Amino acid sequence: MEDVETPRLNDDRRWMTAPSLGGFVGASVILLIVAAVVGSSRHVLPESIAILLFLMAVLVSAAAFGFWVGIASAFGALAGFNFMFVEPHFTLHIGEPQDVIKLLVFLLAAAITGLISGRMREQVDAAESRAAALEVLSQVSTELAHATTQSEIAKVAVRHLHALAHGPAIALGPVNGQMGMLASAPEGYLPDASELEAADMAYRRGRPEFASAQGWSGSRLTFYPLQSDNGKGHGPVLGHARIAPDRRDHGWREQAIEIVLRQSGQALQRLSLTEAAESERRRATSEQMRAALLASLSHDLRTPLATILGSVTTLRELGGTLPPEAQTDLLAAIEEETQRLGRYVEKLLQLTRLQSGMDLHLTWVDAADAAQAAANRARRAWPNARIETGFPILPMVRAEPGLLEQAVFNLIENAVKYAPGVIRVSGELSDGMLVLSVADRGRGLPRAIAEWLASDDMTGAPQGSGLGLRISKGIARALDGTLAARHGEHGGAVLEIRLPVPAEHGA
Numbered sequence: 001m002e003d004v005e006t007p008r009l010n011d012d013r014r015w016m017t018a019p020s021l022g023g024f025v026g027a028s029v030i031l032l033i034v035a036a037v038v039g040s041s042r043h044v045l046p047e048s049i050a051i052l053l054f055l056m057a058v059l060v061s062a063a064a065f066g067f068w069v070g071i072a073s074a075f076g077a078l079a080g081f082n083f084m085f086v087e088p089h090f091t092l093h094i095g096e097p098q099d100v101i102k103l104l105v106f107l108l109a110a111a112i113t114g115l116i117s118g119r120m121r122e123q124v125d126a127a128e129s130r131a132a133a134l135e136v137l138s139q140v141s142t143e144l145a146h147a148t149t150q151s152e153i154a155k156v157a158v159r160h161l162h163a164l165a166h167g168p169a170i171a172l173g174p175v176n177g178q179m180g181m182l183a184s185a186p187e188g189y190l191p192d193a194s195e196l197e198a199a200d201m202a203y204r205r206g207r208p209e210f211a212s213a214q215g216w217s218g219s220r221l222t223f224y225p226l227q228s229d230n231g232k233g234h235g236p237v238l239g240h241a242r243i244a245p246d247r248r249d250h251g252w253r254e255q256a257i258e259i260v261l262r263q264s265g266q267a268l269q270r271l272s273l274t275e276a277a278e279s280e281r282r283r284a285t286s287e288q289m290r291a292a293l294l295a296s297l298s299h300d301l302r303t304p305l306a307t308i309l310g311s312v313t314t315l316r317e318l319g320g321t322l323p324p325e326a327q328t329d330l331l332a333a334i335e336e337e338t339q340r341l342g343r344y345v346e347k348l349l350q351l352t353r354l355q356s357g358m359d360l361h362l363t364w365v366d367a368a369d370a371a372q373a374a375a376n377r378a379r380r381a382w383p384n385a386r387i388e389t390g391f392p393i394l395p396m397v398r399a400e401p402g403l404l405e406q407a408v409f410n411l412i413e414n415a416v417k418y419a420p421g422v423i424r425v426s427g428e429l430s431d432g433m434l435v436l437s438v439a440d441r442g443r444g445l446p447r448a449i450a451e452w453l454a455s456d457d458m459t460g461a462p463q464g465s466g467l468g469l470r471i472s473k474g475i476a477r478a479l480d481g482t483l484a485a486r487h488g489e490h491g492g493a494v495l496e497i498r499l500p501v502p503a504e505h506g507a
Contacts, residue, residue, distance in 0.1 A: 023065030027073040030057050035080045054081050055113050062117040074111045129252045140260050144267040154236050155183040157264040164257050167241025172199045195219045199237045211242045226265045235268045304337040365399045371436050374408035375425045385416045388424045397434050397499050399479050407475040410468035411438040411495045433498045441492040450485040
């Protein structure tokens with residue numbers, strides 16, 4: 001998972017932006033209501049109460065509409081108080097010098113009231129904006145962390161860009177040599193020619209293409225190209241509508257969009273690095289399997305070749321002097337070792353295919369059928385072996401049938417060679433994994449071989465592990481599974497191929 005930076009959003013300070021016309025209208029209505037109340041009861045209302053009512057109007061206006069509206073309301077309250085309570089009445093003229101001081105004190109009190117209440121309102125709004133932005137960015141981070149394809153990353157980014165910009169958002173990428181739609185919000189939005197041209201320019205130049213100003217011709221969306229491999233590869237192009245500059249939450253929305261774009265790029269790079277790491281893992285596994293193959297060739301092929309060569313030499317040099325029974329035994333040995341050598345060649349071909357990095361042709365496979373086929377094949381190869389099978393209803397898995405059958409067959413062959421007695425092939429579902437097991441009643445696997453099977457290392461196989469176990473382990477790993485060994489309940493060893501079960505088939 002990529003590291004997600006902690007968003008740093010500036011306060012949305014409305015005292016740094018122009019106030020809205022609606023705020024001035026609202027403050028005027030409040031002042032007119034207070035002025036009407038004060039004017040209708042001017043003869044019975046003490047001057048101190050009138051001052052408090054006008055200050056209350058300033059307080060309410062500043063708290064409701066912001067700092068600058070509060071300051072303007074303070075001057076409006078000053079004018080109303082002067083008009084009604086300072087002689088000469090019903091004019092803005094000031095007749096006495098002491099009235100000037102009184103009005104200045106009133107203005108100062110009203111301005112301080114507007115300043116404090118307005119700033120408190122600004123801080124509340126800024127806190128709410130930061131909370132809203134952090135909630136959006138938290139959702140983006142969580143969803144991007146779970147995205148596993150470029151298409152999923154594009155859909156997550158577009159959905160949140162649409163919510164932040166309050167307008168259309170799209171993701172475009174190369175499809176069959178042309179810019180094609182990857183995701184859009186709202187669903188079904190189609191970009192026009194100017195937007196497609198801007199997206200293409202952003203993709204080719206590797207830099208943002210900004211939307212045209214309102215009233216100007218050109219793209220209505222701003223496009224940002226994402227880099228797919230640490231700035232070296234081209235990813236999709238994300239486009240979003242312009243945020244109206246007169247919106248009071250314009251600042252944090254712009255910053256949130258910038259962070260969404262940055263995190264989308266990081267998610268794309270994480271995906272690219274994950275794919276590269278997986279490719280490197282497969283290459284390393286291939287190298288390990290190649291080394292294991294070279295290490296085992298001399299040991300596993302020497303015996304059948306020596307037997308065949310010795311038997312053929314004996315028949316050629318002494319065939320005329322040997323009794324028919326001896327000749328029959330030598331021919332049977334040649335046949336048996338030739339079949340054994342043929343199985344080795346088949347294993348080598350399977351292992352060569354695995355270590356060469358060829359793509360597997362995965363399909364939905366009934367694992368019980370594959371294991372049963374391996375058991376039937378083993379019965380034909382070793383008619384005297386006692387092989388039992390038992391399979392419940394097992395879920396389907398993604399595998400290549402031939403490889404899975406070969407892996408089980410190799411385990412049966414290992415049991416036939418080293419553990420005379422009943423061999424049982426079975427399957428079960430355990431902890432969300434499909435387990436195919438081959439159990440024997442022999443002396444059990446040496447500890448070194450069991451530990452090597454449990455490791456991730458394909459090299460360094462202990463002596464006596466044989467080529468079959470190496471191939472079965474390689475096949476299990478190629479199918480994203482494992483090969484493990486444990487002691488059986490009645491003695492002997494149990495070799496298990498454990499394969500992941502997709503969620504939709506795990507029930």
